[in-house]
Amino acid sequence: MDQKTDLSDAYENGAYIPDAAGYPPRWASEAQAYRQRLSPAQKAVLGLPYGEEARHRMDLFLPDRTPEGLVVFVHGGYWQRFDKSDWSHFAEGARARGWAVAIPSYDLCPSVRIRDITAQIVQAVTIAAEEVQGPIRLTGHSAGGHLVARMGTGVLPEDVAARVKAILPISPLSDLRPLMETAMNANLKLDAEEARTESPIFHSAPRAKVTVWVGGAERPAFLEQAEWLEEAWGCARVVDEGKHHFDVIDSLADPSGALTERLLSM
Structure with a gap:
């Protein structure tokens, strides 16, 4: 990789966030406690398969009444880390407001390519849509923001796509071409063709309403990525002042949080 075009630092988040290493264990602990709280009331359907491989599973969290519809949250981690748990x-946030919420895992790079993960999320959304009737709202963070944006680019089955009313990519990667100039591309294995095909900005805007959301204290590269999607799709963009790449998603857990409000009101 040419040192002059090395963009690794531009897309590095943890080094610029105080106590960055503390976030993943806190997320995992809070997630486990949440499942334990909902499971006795049978409001957590865990490990629902959407494909044949071990990671082709999702958790479905059910509201206390007939669902208003389906929310799908797709996690981030640069397509290389984490799972649904x-x-x-x-x-x-959405569950308490009467929505069923599906959170899928997916295979990780370098064992698969990003295009394979896109296909897996298509399958996950399709199977979740069979489980829950009504409108569908998609949201995801970072790499997950990329993946939910891709769901708006003609990859979903038509009957499922017609039900998607809102897409809320949070701190998404909308143009993957710069990632070819980072060290992580040793795992992502992006080439020019895949980077362009998998970049939402090179596809027509979805029929669904779109808001791209980004933290005001994020790395400049992520602020740019959000702006590029706004420009390409003519969609709304919200800059959440003071939020960095890890805490920008916090309000999804709050029924009255800003992200929850936007997701359910678009």
Whole structure:
């Protein structure tokens, strides 16, 4: 990799966030406690399969009444880290407002390519849509923001796509071409063709309403990525002042949180 074009630092988040290492264990602990709270009331359907492989599973969190519809949250981690069990508690904002919330795992790079993960999320959304009737709202964080944006680019079955009313990518990667100039591409294995195909900005805007959300204290590269998606799709963009890449998702866990409000009101 040419040192002059090395963008690794531009897309590095943890080094610029205080106590960055503390976030993943806190997420995992809060997620586990959340599942333990909902499971006795049979409001947590855990490990629902959407495919044949071990990670082709999702957790479905059910509201206390007939669901208003389905929310799907797709986690981030640069397509290389985490699984569904780290994020369960972020379902609570929408669940408490009467929505079922599905959180899928997916295979990770380098064992698969990003295009394979896109196909897996298509399958996860499709199976979740069979489980829950009504409108569908998609949200995801970072790499998950990329993946839910991709769901709006003609990859979903038509009957499922017609039910998608809102897409809320949070701190998404909307143009993957810069990632070819980072050290992580040793795992992502992006080439020019895949980077362009998998970049939401090179696809037409979805029929669904879209808001791209980004923290005001994020790395400049992520602020740019959000702006590029706004420009490409003519969609709304919210800059959440003071929030960095790890705490920008916090309000999804709050029924009256800003992200929950936007997701359910679009």
